Amino acid sequence: MLVHRSGPFRVRPVRPPRLKAHAPCMEADRVVSDRRSFDALPAMNDEGYRSVRRIESVNKIPFWPTWAGGGIRAMLLNNRDEWDPFLLLAHHKHSFSPWDPLRRIQKSIMPEGFPMHAHGGIETVTYMIEGGFLHCDSHDATPSAYRKGSVQWMEAGTGILHQEMFETFSNRNADIELYQLWINTPTDMKMRSSSVTMLGDEYGRPLPVVRRESGDGRVCRTEVIAGIVDGQSPDFRTNLPVTILRCTMQPGADFEHTLPSAEDTAVLYVRRGTILLGRADADKRPTRRFTYGWTDLFNQEPKERMSEDATASEGDLVVLERDGTKVRFTNTGPGEADVLFLSGPPLREPIIQPSPDIVCGSMDQAREMTRRIRELYREYFGSQVAAK
Numbered sequence: 001m002l003v004h005r006s007g008p009f010r011v012r013p014v015r016p017p018r019l020k021a022h023a024p025c026m027e028a029d030r031v032v033s034d035r036r037s038f039d040a041l042p043a044m045n046d047e048g049y050r051s052v053r054r055i056e057s058v059n060k061i062p063f064w065p066t067w068a069g070g071g072i073r074a075m076l077l078n079n080r081d082e083w084d085p086f087l088l089l090a091h092h093k094h095s096f097s098p099w100d101p102l103r104r105i106q107k108s109i110m111p112e113g114f115p116m117h118a119h120g121g122i123e124t125v126t127y128m129i130e131g132g133f134l135h136c137d138s139h140d141a142t143p144s145a146y147r148k149g150s151v152q153w154m155e156a157g158t159g160i161l162h163q164e165m166f167e168t169f170s171n172r173n174a175d176i177e178l179y180q181l182w183i184n185t186p187t188d189m190k191m192r193s194s195s196v197t198m199l200g201d202e203y204g205r206p207l208p209v210v211r212r213e214s215g216d217g218r219v220c221r222t223e224v225i226a227g228i229v230d231g232q233s234p235d236f237r238t239n240l241p242v243t244i245l246r247c248t249m250q251p252g253a254d255f256e257h258t259l260p261s262a263e264d265t266a267v268l269y270v271r272r273g274t275i276l277l278g279r280a281d282a283d284k285r286p287t288r289r290f291t292y293g294w295t296d297l298f299n300q301e302p303k304e305r306m307s308e309d310a311t312a313s314e315g316d317l318v319v320l321e322r323d324g325t326k327v328r329f330t331n332t333g334p335g336e337a338d339v340l341f342l343s344g345p346p347l348r349e350p351i352i353q354p355s356p357d358i359v360c361g362s363m364d365q366a367r368e369m370t371r372r373i374r375e376l377y378r379e380y381f382g383s384q385v386a387a388k
């Protein structure tokens with residue numbers, strides 16, 4: 001029986017997902033959803049370097065609006081084949097001031113973070129860029145904070161309940177910035193028990209940092225969140241051989257990486273700065289670009305245009321073709337560039353979602369996982385009620 005211990009913030013119950021015998025939310029046709037089709041552009045593959053399939057500009061969603069601004073860039077990965085095994089990437093950036101009058105209003109509508117909710121059949125990776133996240137889950141209901149430079153790797157397995165709240169203060173500002181990535185778990189590994197692993201200096205599992213200099217002394221600093229770079233990898237074995245790198249690059253610095261397979265998915269997101277994909281000395285290549293507004297969450301079509309070259313800047317998401325094993329980009333801007341690079345083997349398995357954060361590989365698995373998660377809700381909130 002799970003025992004809830006009261007913490008410094010309230011646990012608010014979220015209605016558990018309901019699964020009926022023929023639940024309409026479980027759509028078999030969501031195995032692969034591709035609401036847009038793309039004609040192939042002329043190949044720009046030089047010496048095994050990957051070409052750019054498209055660049056997407058993602059606008060901020062004004063969640064948790066504050067006086068200082070802030071919001072989320074949520075990349076919902078509409079084209080699952082291109083993103084497989086990744087399901088979602090969210091870039092949060094928020095500033096909370098104790099004297100902000102807007103906070104009083106918005107806190108009455110929604111809490112500052114994510115109250116107790118379930119995940120199943122996926123792994124969530126949270127990387128803190130700035131500030132802290134207060135976390136508790138159905139293994140340990142005691143809230144604990146993890147902060148800048150730390151990574152939480154949560155394997156949801158058959159189901160876990162957890163709460164993630166922004167760490168704010170009553171007497172000073174809190175600037176909070178983080179990435180959260182959802183990775184699909186192979187179907188035959190989804191029914192394992194859940195686990196939470198912390199990485200970072202604070203947990204005795206530092207993330208390796210690789211420094212590479214270009215010929216003229218310009219430095220690319222690569223923090224290895226998952227995967228191997230120059231023989232260095234974190235002290236954690238992932239289920240899938242995914243690579244997650246944060247590259248901070250001085251002006252003119254290059255980043256180059258060789259993927260294990262030409263079949264691997266590879267995407268990158270520009271947090272700051274301007275980069276040019278491919279070889280810096282290559283001819284200019286026309287690149288297909290899409291601009292998304294936050295209203296595109298409601299299935300509006302993005303705006304499409306062509307650009308002269310494969311240059312990506314702040315807030316851009318770059319999807320690479322599967323046409324080589326080498327990836328290269330260069331910081332062509334006047335300041336530092338900060339880029340998140342992701343790669344991994346596509347699973348090419350069915351995706352059945354009783355709810356957005358529960359991902360199963362079959363209808364039977366969805367029924368069983370939903371049953372277990374409902375049981376978890378009953379145990380967790382049942383014990384909370386009994387304790388009062």
Ligand SMILES: [Fe+2]
Nearest residue numbers: 114119162164
């Ligand atoms: Fe979550």
